[in-house]
Amino acid sequence: MFFVIIMITLMIGITFWSMSVQREMNDIDVARASEDLIINEVQFVSTPEKKVAINVTNKGSVGVLIVAAWVIDITPGQPEIHFRSDLTELPDYARDGGVPLAPGRTVVIYVPFDWVSGHVYNVKLVTQRGRVFIYANAQAP
Incomplete structure (x- = not known):
């Protein structure tokens, strides 16, 4: 019993x-x-150092923490090169553990990347919850 x-x-x-x-x-x-992010624009900045500026808006109803960015060279006739930047380790974003983005807000994320003029890139942002958002066919000047 x-x-x-x-x-x-x-x-x-x-x-x-x-x-x-x-x-x-x-x-x-x-x-x-x-989670619903919109990558509005990707720009290739060359001064003072080469980097990619990613303009992103949170269209979702919850706050998002962006923890990584991928830049993928998809230029035809060139080898496909994948570059991952851990935003939690970049000095500008390490304090917050990435890039926090409240609903309705827009931010520009700067990712150090040695881009090549004329090449075409796909840019992906990864959230802490595992969602991936893509901006396709951004061409470097």
């Missing part, structure tokens, strides 16, 4: 724990689905 009471107690505890974890994961999925 004592064994049955222990088993029932354990099963109830596991059931409540499982429901709590499922609810938490569902909340994360809802927040991830609510």
